[in-house]
Structure formats: C-alpha cells, structure tokens
Amino acid sequence: MLPEEDFARALRASADLAPEPAVELFALAAERRGRTRVRRRRTAAASAVGVVAAAALALAVLPDRPAPRPAPAAPPVSAQFMTVTLRSLLPADGLVTDVNGQTADDQLPGGHPLAWLDYDDGRGPVTVLLTVNRVAVPLTDGSTGVQCPDSLSEPTTSCRRETRPDGSRVLTLVKQPRWTGDDRSWTVVHTAPDGRQVRVDETTPARALREQPALTEAQLLDVVSSDAWRPAFVGMPAVSAQPAAAPPAAVLATLRGALPAGASFDAGTGVQDTPGRVHGAVTAAGRTSQLVVSVEHGWHRGFPDDPRTAFEQLGYGSTLAVTGDGTRTAVGERTVLGPDGATGRSWHAAALLPDGTLVSAQLWTYGPGFTYSAEPGALTSAQLLAVVTAPAWSHA
Amino acid sequence: MDSTTTTGADEPLDFRDFAAARARHLVRTAYLLTGGDAHLAEDLAQEALSRLYGNWRRVSRMANPAGYARTVLVNTFLTHRRRRSSGEHVTDTFADRPAPGADPALRLTLLHALGELPQQDRAVLILRYWEDLGVEETAAALRLTPSAVRSRASRALTRLRASLGDQLDDLARP
Numbered sequence: 001m002l003p004e005e006d007f008a009r010a011l012r013a014s015a016d017l018a019p020e021p022a023v024e025l026f027a028l029a030a031e032r033r034g035r036t037r038v039r040r041r042r043t044a045a046a047s048a049v050g051v052v053a054a055a056a057l058a059l060a061v062l063p064d065r066p067a068p069r070p071a072p073a074a075p076p077v078s079a080q081f082m083t084v085t086l087r088s089l090l091p092a093d094g095l096v097t098d099v100n101g102q103t104a105d106d107q108l109p110g111g112h113p114l115a116w117l118d119y120d121d122g123r124g125p126v127t128v129l130l131t132v133n134r135v136a137v138p139l140t141d142g143s144t145g146v147q148c149p150d151s152l153s154e155p156t157t158s159c160r161r162e163t164r165p166d167g168s169r170v171l172t173l174v175k176q177p178r179w180t181g182d183d184r185s186w187t188v189v190h191t192a193p194d195g196r197q198v199r200v201d202e203t204t205p206a207r208a209l210r211e212q213p214a215l216t217e218a219q220l221l222d223v224v225s226s227d228a229w230r231p232a233f234v235g236m237p238a239v240s241a242q243p244a245a246a247p248p249a250a251v252l253a254t255l256r257g258a259l260p261a262g263a264s265f266d267a268g269t270g271v272q273d274t275p276g277r278v279h280g281a282v283t284a285a286g287r288t289s290q291l292v293v294s295v296e297h298g299w300h301r302g303f304p305d306d307p308r309t310a311f312e313q314l315g316y317g318s319t320l321a322v323t324g325d326g327t328r329t330a331v332g333e334r335t336v337l338g339p340d341g342a343t344g345r346s347w348h349a350a351a352l353l354p355d356g357t358l359v360s361a362q363l364w365t366y367g368p369g370f371t372y373s374a375e376p377g378a379l380t381s382a383q384l385l386a387v388v389t390a391p392a393w394s395h396a
Numbered sequence: 397m398d399s400t401t402t403t404g405a406d407e408p409l410d411f412r413d414f415a416a417a418r419a420r421h422l423v424r425t426a427y428l429l430t431g432g433d434a435h436l437a438e439d440l441a442q443e444a445l446s447r448l449y450g451n452w453r454r455v456s457r458m459a460n461p462a463g464y465a466r467t468v469l470v471n472t473f474l475t476h477r478r479r480r481s482s483g484e485h486v487t488d489t490f491a492d493r494p495a496p497g498a499d500p501a502l503r504l505t506l507l508h509a510l511g512e513l514p515q516q517d518r519a520v521l522i523l524r525y526w527e528d529l530g531v532e533e534t535a536a537a538l539r540l541t542p543s544a545v546r547s548r549a550s551r552a553l554t555r556l557r558a559s560l561g562d563q564l565d566d567l568a569r570p
Contacts, residue, residue: 007553008525010564011428014503014510015526018427019434020420021441027415030442034411034449098514102475334435 029312077132077232079103082115085232086130089223094214095120113232119202121214128215129201130223132232134239137195139169142245142275145189145197146171150292151270152279153362155370167193168225172217178370179339186213190224196233198224243297245275246396252278255293258390260284260383265291282363282378289365289378293387295396300356311352318348323389328352331385344372347381351388359388409456415445418462422469428522429473431511432504440476444469466527467537470519474538502563509559517552520545 079101087096101115116129135144146169148159156176163169173187185203200220202213215223246254255278256265263284272278279292300307311328312320318332331349346364353359361384365373379387422444426437447468448455455461510518516538523534524545535542557564 004525004553006564007521007556008528010503010506011522011526014432014506015424015428017432017503017507018424019438021423021438023416023419026419026423026438026442027412027445030415030419030445031412031449033442033446034452036446038450098516100475 032312077103077113077234077236079113079115081231082113082130082132083117085228086115086117086128086223089226089228090119090128090215091121091219094122095125097125112236119214123212123214124210125205126210126214127201127203127205129203131199132229132236133197133199134233134236135191135195135197136239136241137193138241139167139191139193139195140244140275141273143169143191145191145199147274147277149173150274150277150279152290153292170221170225172221181339184211184213186215186217186220188217188220188224190221195239196229198226198229200224240301246295246297247275248272248278250396251276251293251295254295254390254392254396255387257392258387260379260386263379263383284378284383287365287376287378289363291361291363291379293359293361295393296358297394298356299352299358307352307356311350311358318350325391326354327389329385329389331381333381339369339371344374345377346372347377347379347384349381349384349388351385351393353389353391353394355394357394359390359393361388409461411449411452411456414456414461414465418445418465422465425466425522425526426469426473428507428510428526429470429518431518432507433511436476440472441469444472447472466523470523470537474515474519505560505563506556509556512559513552513555516540517548520548521552524549 082101082103083099086101087099090096097118097120099115099117101113103113112131112133114129114131116127118125119128120126133145135146139146141147146161148161148171149157151157151159154175156178158174158176160172161169162172169189169191171187171189171191173185173189175183175185175187177184183204185201187199187201189197189199191197200223202215202220204210213220252265252267252272259265259282263282265280265282267278267280276296277292277294279290281288282291308328311330318330321329323329329349329351332347334346334348344364344367346362348360348362350358350360363377363379363384365375365377367373419441422441423437426440426444427434430436430440444465448461448465455464458464510521513521519538520534520540523529523537524531529537531542531545534540535545538545540548
C-alpha cells in the first residue's frame with residue numbers, strides 16, 4: 001500500500017508541471033465563454049416558445065376545431081434518452097458500466113448529444129461512444145462524417161466508404177495501434193440522405209491486448225442505422241449547405257504558392273481525393289516534415305451566433321491574434337507523448353479569414369513507427385502561420 | 397491545499413476577479429485529473445468557470461464558491477469526452493498529451509500512471525490527496541458512498557504502487 005502522505009507529496013510535485021495561465025486573460029475568456037452559453041440557452045428557450053405559439057396559432061385559425069391546447073415544444077434530447085437508447089441497442093449478454101450522456105447544451109458551440117459507456121463481452125472492456133449530428137444536404141463526398149481521415153496523420157487507420165441503395169452513406173474505420181500500448185478503435189458512421197448522422201466509436205483501453213472488437217462492425221452498423229435515434233434529431237436545427245469544398249488540386253496549388261521561398265512540397269504518389277484537404281512532405285532549410293492543410297469555405301456559417309468565440313475555442317491553448325485585415329489566427333505547439341514516455345513535438349496554425357474561410361495546418365516529423373520526432377520542424381511557427389493566412393485561400 | 401474563498405451574503409464576488417483568483421489552482425487540479433494533458437486541463441478549467449458564469453448571482457453568495465467551482469470542474473472532467481470525427485478539422489487532431497520539457501521524467505511517470513486509472517478513481521485520488529478533502533466530502537462531491545470512496549482510493553493507490561514501484565519514493569522524497 002502506498003503511504004498516503006507520500007502520494008500527496010508526489011501529487012504536489014507533479015502539479016508544478018501544470019501550465020501557468022495568464023489569469024486575467026483566462027478569466028476574460030471564461031466570462032466570454034459563459035456569456036455564449038447563456039445566450040445559447042436563451043435562444044433555445046425562445047425558439048421553444050416560438051414553436052408553441054406558432055402551433056397554437058395554426059390550430060386557432062382552423063374552423064370547427066376543439067379549443068387549441070398549447071402544443072408541447074420539441075425539447076432538446078436528454079442525456080438519459082441518449083444513454084437508454086444506446087444501452088437498448090447493445091447485445092444483452094455483455095456487461096455495461098460507466099454509463100454517461102450529454103446534451104448539446106453541455107458542450108461547446110457546435111456540440112451535439114452524445115452517450116458513452118464501457119461494454120465488456122467477457123474478454124475485456126471497450127469504451128463505446130455514440131454521437132448524433134445533422135449535416136448539410138445533399139450529401140457529398142466532402143460532407144462531415146463521410147470523408148476518410150487523413151491517411152498521413154492517421155497512418156494506421158483503414159477506411160471503407162459505401163453508399164447504400166437508399167442513398168445513405170456508411171463510413172467504416174479501423175485504427176490499429178501505432179506502437180505497443182497504443183489503443184485500437186473501430187468506428188462506423190451512418191448518414192441518412194436527410195442529413196441525420198449517427199457515429200459510434202468502439203475503443204480499447206491503452207495497453208489492452210484484445211485484437212478483435214467486442215462489438216462487430218455489423219453490430220455497430222445496426223446501432224447507428226437504427227430508427228431509435230430519430231427522436232434525437234427532433235428540434236435539431238437544419239444545417240445550411242456549405243459552399244462546395246475546394247478540390248485537392250486547388251488546395252495543393254494554393255499551398256505551394258503560400259510556402260516560404262525556398263521551401264518545396266511533395267504530395268507523394270498516393271491518391272488524395274478528400275475535398276478541401278491535402279497532405280505531404282515539406283522540405284525547407286535542410287529539414288523535411290509532414291504537413292496537412294485543410295481549407296473550409298463558409299466555416300463561419302456553422303456558428304451563426306458567434307463564429308469568433310467558436311474559432312477561439314477551436315484554437316484554445318494557442319496564441320490568438322487578429323491581423324489588420326480582420327483575419328483571426330491561432331498558432332501553437334504541442335508536446336506529444338509516445339511509447340514508453342518518449343516525447344515529440346507538433347506545430348499547428350489556423351486562420352479564420354474575413355470571408356469566413358477557415359484554413360488550418362499541422363506540421364510534424366515522423367520518427368520510427370509513426371512516432372513524433374522532438375527535432376525542429378521544416379517550417380517555423382511563423383512560417384506556418386504565414387501559410388494559413390495567405391489571402392489566396394479565399395479563392396482556393 | 398486549497399484556500400477557501402468565503403464571502404458574505406451582502407458581498408457578492410465579481411466573476412472576473414473570482415475566475416482570475418481561482419484559475420491557477422483549477423488548471424493544476426485539472427492537470428492532475430487529466431493525467432498531465434496541459435491543453436485539456438486549461439480547457440476543462442475554463443469550461444468549468446464558464447458554467448459558473450450563468451449562475452453567478454447564486455454562486456457568488458455561496459459560503460464556498462471555490463469549493464463549488466472545484467465540484468463543477470470534477471463533474472466537467474467526468475462528463476468530458478473528446479469527440480473524434482472523421483470530418484473533423486485538422487486542428488481537432490491535436491488531442492495528444494503534452495508534457496513539459498525540463499526534468500519531467502519522474503513526475504511525468506506519475507501523471508502517466510494517473511492517466512491510466514479509471515476516471516472516477518482518479519477523481520477520488522485528486523480530491524482526497526490534492527484537494528485534501530475528507531472521505532465524506534469526496535463522496536458528496538462525486539455522489540458516491542463513503543465506502544466506495546475508500547475502496548476506490550485503496551484500489552487506485554495499490555495500482556499506482558504496482559505501476560510505479562520505487563520511483564514513487566523518489567518522487568515523494570522532500
């Protein structure tokens with residue numbers, strides 16, 4: 001047994017490694033985030049009242065009707081609905097523990113209802129995480145949840161896409177461990193033609209030995225394609241269609257023009273067909289690193305009430321700034337823990353251009369076994385920031 | 397460990413002053429809860445404070461707003477899950493565990509071992525031995541029974557000892 005005093009002392013020593021927030025800015029950001037939460041809650045309440053009033057009015061003008069009763073507004077789906085529904089769709093012979101759910105209001109702007117739990121089929125537990133979302137229609141290859149993840153940043157993930165006869169899309173992902181002790185995951189995303197999307201992730205704990213999922217891909221598909229999730233979409237606002245995503249060739253051409261003088265970019269020989277995204281190796285100053293760049297036109301439309309706060313939350317932990325032309329930027333560096341406590345580094349930058357286009361980039365250098373190197377990257381943070389703020393992205 | 401922020405009923409605190417005063421401690425608590433994820437720790441601490449903002453009139457008149465903030469933080473941590481989306485933007489893929497650069501080996505090892513514990517066990521340990529709460533207070537904060545707090549703490553400490561061995565003695569040495 002560990003002496004408790006020793007453990008308390010060890011905790012205090014470890015807590016000294018925590019980041020030191022700039023407290024005044026931190027408090028301001030918390031207040032702004034709190035304001036956004038309050039505003040969203042009020043907006044939701046006002047919408048519910050509006051639905052009741054409209055329903056009552058519609059009934060009132062119809063002749064020979066009983067006296068109208070206020071129709072109940074469609075309430076946001078509850079956390080309990082999410083957890084109960086998820087449990088009901090799992091095989092009954094497994095052990096379910098640690099059941100949790102969240103409503104959209106529990107999360108940051110742009111969040112959606114979700115539920116998660118631990119499921120044990122007798123061969124060890126897995127975590128099952130389910131989310132619901134509504135995406136813009138008509139569905140395209142660039143729709144959220146229809147794309148495969150980037151194969152450079154997720155090199156051990158296999159991806160399969162399928163369009164079913166009813167027009168729904170199914171995305172199946174299998175992530176293998178990158179190194180001994182890394183986790184495995186199995187993911188299925190079902191997107192109905194009307195934009196209802198349900199995603200389930202099944203993940204082993206770190207260092208788990210099991211190689212097969214507790215829930216098969218077919219079972220996961222049954223879960224996400226179930227009509228039992230329909231109530232979760234009632235009251236979930238429609239998503240306005242986004243502008244067509246830039247073809248990878250256009251992203252590549254813009255990226256090459258945005259790189260600093262003397263830098264070169266090799267997109268490799270593999271097919272890159274994900275709209276709005278390109279990856280490859282950038283070489284500059286004698287170093288070569290991996291680089292992924294994404295561009296999303298009209299990103300701000302997804303956060304009509306406060307795109308600025310949404311961007312700042314997206315880039316939280318980064319250095320935030322606003323340039324003279326109104327472009328919002330976030331730039332930062334991460335230290336990444338790899339196998340056996342080894343650490344590596346990655347750099348990221350994002351820009352929200354004045355026209356609402358979001359451009360983001362991640363840079364890192366692979367070491368053996370897809371671990372991250374701790375060496376400096378091919379581009380500095382300032383150069384990465386210059387890449388994402390290039391005005392040409394608005395026209396990519 | 398934690399100084400209590402007390403206010404009289406007639407002297408509501410200013411939210412921003414409170415948030416600034418509590419920021420550092422909440423981030424450190426979140427840092428331990430997350431097993432050393434600096435980015436997530438700051439995010440959780442700020443999210444917890446933002447949740448207080450909407451009820452600040454009531455919270456500011458509580459006898460112990462700092463204690464309430466701690467409870468909100470722990471609940472935020474326990475209900476937190478990173479959503480991984482295949483359509484996610486590249487900036488969402490930085491969900492890696494940051495670690496400081498200077499002389500971190502032993503302390504990182506402890507944080508890593510903490511991160512491998514079940515979330516609720518971690519919360520029990522942090523409330524008991526970092527926040528210095530008693531068994532009853534910890535049980536109330538986590539909605540557990542006192543016996544569950546004791547058994548979880550015992551089990552978690554045993555796992556840490558098994559995982560860390562003599563390294564913990566080095567770390568705990570004054």
